[in-house]
Amino acid sequence: MDSRFLTPFTSMKLKKSTLQTRKLEDSHGMSAATGPETVMQSLQGSNLQPGSTLKKPYNPRIKVSRTSADGDPHFVVDFPLSKLTVCFNIDGQPGDILRxxxxxxxxxxxxxxxxxGAPAPPxxxxxxxxxxxxxxxxxxxxxxxYLEVTPHRVILDGGDRLVLPCNQSMVVGSRGLEVSVSANANVTVTIQGTIAFVILIHLYKKPAPYQRDHLGFYISSSKGLSGNCHGLLGQFLNQDARLAEEPAGLSKNTTSPPFPKTDEKSEKVLKVKGHQVPVVWKQRKIYNGEEQIDCWFARNAAQLLDGEYKDYLAAHPFDSETTFGLGLSRGL
Known part of the structure; x- marks a missing residue:
């Protein structure tokens, strides 16, 4: 079945999903989100109104960066030029809105x-x-x-309000904003063809007391974001990072390979944005546990981030103001 619905704002194509999505599991601990091997359906053939046409067809397969915030939440930042991946945790409070x-x-x-919020495991x-x-x-x-995503629905508002269920696969496009929903798996948002985010949907059929239906946020493409971009993830997008053997003052200008050999110490000092942060090597699973990565974990996230935790709190979901001004991001 192939149905189309048109509004003054959007063109939408609803179709049977061609993506493999995992069924909701009866056992505790398994969610319905799938990895982003294929996260966007083809937009070719969609009937778009004038003003909503695509400049060129999208590749239906998009490689998703490791840079993400998922789970409890666990943050991962990829530095491709440095061949480094850094991870840290943020222990926020229920009701907080993080930038x-x-x-x-x-x-x-x-x-x-x-x-x-949810209770912690025993x-x-x-x-x-x-x-x-x-x-x-x-x-x-x-x-x-704006686009508001929950595990169960997507609200798209650009003058006309459209509510999309997350249990159906569909594609919506208008004004340079493209939204692809893969049923009970993920939502891909592409902005002006140069910025792309993937939101994983984690659903539990029979959740344990410490589990909640929730979302994971992944950056697929940051090409269209500026050098002044900030936020818990955004501040690292245009940065380089290095590893040193010892803190400043004790080091002899030596640098370390991206990951330690078996006979090396797994503790280093990360140098990024003017910060020098103790880190330890560890492994972490992302994409709903489907990929295990090596990363350098900053036990103290406050040493890694600009400002303080309160500087990353938004007053409400639609708050776009920021504490950080231009030129805050510093070099190595």
């Missing part, structure tokens, strides 16, 4: 994530868990629009 990407003044894009070191219950993407160029 993930802040580029309102330049590209016009802001991404906020709202946290929901015998765990944490008192509670937090997950992303809502991801809000604000776009103010060329025209203002």
């Amino acid at each position: 993930l990407v802040s580029d309102h003044a330049d590209s016009g894009v802001t991404v906020n994530g709202a946290l929901i 015998n765990g070191h944490k008192k509670q868990r937090t997950y992303f219950r809502t991801i809000t993407i604000l776009v103010n160029k060329p025209e203002r629009s």
Whole structure:
């Protein structure tokens, strides 16, 4: 079945999903999200109205970066030029809204994530868990629009409001904003063809007390984001990073390979954006546990980030103001 619905704002194509999505599991701990091996359906053949035409067809297969915020939430930042991957955790409070990407003044894009709480697992070191219950993407160029994603629905508003269920696969496009929903798996958002985000949907059929339906946020393409981009993830997108053997003052200008050999110490000092941060090598699973990566873990995220935790709190889901001004990002 192939059905089309048109509004003054959007053109939408609803079709039977060609993606393999995992069924909801009865057992605790398994979610319905699939990895982003294929995260976007083909937009070719969609009937777009004047003003909503695509400049060129999208590649239906998009490689997703490791740069992400997922789970409890766990943050991962990839530095491709340095061949380094860094990870850190943020222990927020339920109800907090975290600024993930802040580029309102330049590209016009802001991404906020709202946290929901859950009890910690028995015998765990944490008192509670937090997950992303809502991801809000604000776009103010060329025209203002926003996208609000929960595990169960997507709200798209660019003058006309459209509500999309997450349990159906469909593609929506207008004004340079493209949204692809893969049923119960992920939502891909492409902005002006140069910025792409993938939001994984984690659903539990029979959740344990410490589990909640939640979202994971992944950056697929950051080409269209400016050098002034900030936020918990955005501040690292245009940066380089290095590893040193010892803290400043003790080092002899030596640098370390991206990952330690078996006979090397797994503790280093990360030099990024003017910060020098102790890190330890570890492995972490991303993409709903489908890929295991090597990363350098910063136990103290406060040493890695600009400012303080409160500087990354948005007043509301549609808040695009930022504490950080131009030129804050510093070199090595």
